[in-house]
Amino acid sequence: MICDRTSKSVDWLFVEINSAFEKNNGIKEARGKTMLELVPDSETKGLKFTITSR
Secondary structure, X not given: OEEOOOOOEEEOEXXXXXXXXXXXXXXXXXXXXXXXXXXXXXXXXXXXXXXXXX
């Protein structure tokens, strides 16, 4: 998760992916890229960046 100075989540970085991720999401070669690099208008499409804890 990438956050701004106020700790608001603004993007996320794909550190590691697998074939199931690619198959389920249709996003190829995401490793090392951010969501906004892959889908520049993702926030306008209703994708929200949220932080969850386990």
